[in-house]
Amino acid sequence: MSISKARITAIGSYAPKHILTNSDLEALVETNDEWITQRTGVKERRIASKEEFTSDLCIQAVANLVHTYNQTIDDVDMIIVATTTSDFNFPSVACLVQDHFNIKGTGAMDLNATCAGFAYALHLANGLVTARLNRKVLVIAGETMSKVTDYTDRNTCILFGDGAGAVLVEYDEHDPSFISSHMGTNGGGGIHVYRSGLSEVMQGIPLQGCGNIVQNGREVYKWAVRTVTEGTTQLLEQSQTTWDNIDWFVPHSANLKMIESICAKVNFPFEKTLHSATYNGNTSSASIPLSLHTAVQQNKLKYGDQIIIYGFGSGLTHAGLLIKWGIKNLT
Structure with missing residues (x-):
């Protein structure tokens, strides 16, 4: 805890x-x-x-x-x-x-x-x-x-x-936001999504892209669904709670089909996810705060709500937190 x-x-x-x-x-x-x-x-x-x-x-x-x-x-x-x-x-x-x-x-x-x-x-x-x-x-x-x-x-x-x-x-020792966290890395999967730089090879494989993003979408998709499913389970076990007590799930907005697959795996309603992909696309690290702020503006996300955020991407790296939303509603 x-x-x-x-x-x-x-x-x-x-x-x-x-x-x-x-x-x-x-x-x-x-x-x-x-x-x-x-x-x-x-x-x-x-x-x-x-x-x-x-x-x-x-x-x-x-x-x-x-x-x-x-x-x-x-x-x-x-x-x-x-x-x-x-x-x-x-x-x-x-x-x-x-x-x-x-x-x-x-x-x-x-x-x-x-x-x-x-x-x-x-x-x-x-x-x-x-x-x-x-x-x-x-x-x-x-x-x-x-x-x-x-x-x-x-x-x-x-x-x-x-x-x-x-x-x-x-x-704020009396009203903290952070309940549990989980993170991990699979550096061996880095070849599946990268932006080439000074090095011309990774794991002995020639790189492409000339400084632009290169992605093996199929491999990243499979890794993300499996990893986020396992990671969110760890978050819940740490905090001794269940999905029934989670108000909102806020994964990285990489792809809505991917989010739907994750929700199906953990048996959580897609309708209770917050995302920013539809009108912002995949904004990498910015996708979760964009999702959160949109939900605040739409009066969905309220003070005291329990939310799971989970980011995942190149590295391959991932991290999640179980949070009690700490922002007081504006009057």
């Missing part, structure tokens, strides 16, 4: 204005709306402009959080940004966020756990705050996946979009 002393107190998000629909993709690759929808559930995705980068999306998400909840972030003492598409190799996106808001006296770091990044960042923030190493952590997940997508590859370009989400994690 958790000894957490950290609570999620505010949330914000941002998605670029430009929309790329399934119909738009018909002009780029051999595909159509029916084919994409049946296989992924994605109808459209938001795309950053040439002048818009991951730090810009993250800054907008934080600004949305500050405005919506009338929050002060001058006293934030750690910024964690989960991303795989940073503006530069260095400086980090977290440093760019710190500079924009002129937050003095804060640490700043980027974390790369791909599509599991938001769950990993929350896990880290909870640990830092519970250990009293920090008192107020700004956790951000932001991606510009469109900048690393090959729009001649119909197997990947139909999936990805851009966006960012942010939450505040603060010290």
Whole structure:
């Protein structure tokens, strides 16, 4: 059982204005709306402009959080940004966020756990705050996946979009959010979804893609369904609870068909999942906070709800948390 002393107190998000629909993709690759929808559930995705980068999306998400909840972030003492598409190799996106808001006296770091990044960042923030190493952590997940997508590859370009989400994690020993956590890695499966870089081979296999995403969707699908099923079981056993007590399931929005398969495996109603794939596509680490914030805006997600979030992606890596939603409803 958790000894957490950290609570999620505010949330914000941002998605670029430009929309790329399934119909738009018909002009780029051999595909159509029916084919994409049946296989992924994605109808459209938001795309950053040439002048818009991951730090810009993250800054907008934080600004949305500050405005919506009338929050002060001058006293934030750690910024964690989960991303795989940073503006530069260095400086980090977290440093760019710190500079924009002129937050003095804060640490700043980027974390790369791909599509599991938001769950990993929350896990880290909870640990830092519970250990009293920090008192107020700004956790951000932001991606510009469109900048690393090959729009001649119909197997990947139909999936990805851009966006960012942010939450505040603060010290609260009386009303903590974090109940249990579970994570794991299967590095041997990294060859099934990667973005090539300096190395030309992985596990002795020549790489493709020239810096863009390459994915073996079938293998990732099978791994994800099996792994998330097992991981959520671990979360529930740790907390000595069952799916009957879970209000919402929030998996990474990779593909709605995949989420349906996971729900069927664990016998949880798909209608009680929160996702962002339909109108945002697969936004990697940003998909879970986008799903959460959308649910807050739609008045679905309420203070005190018990939720399971579960991220999974390249690495292959995965992480999940059982959380009591700690954000008080706005009046």
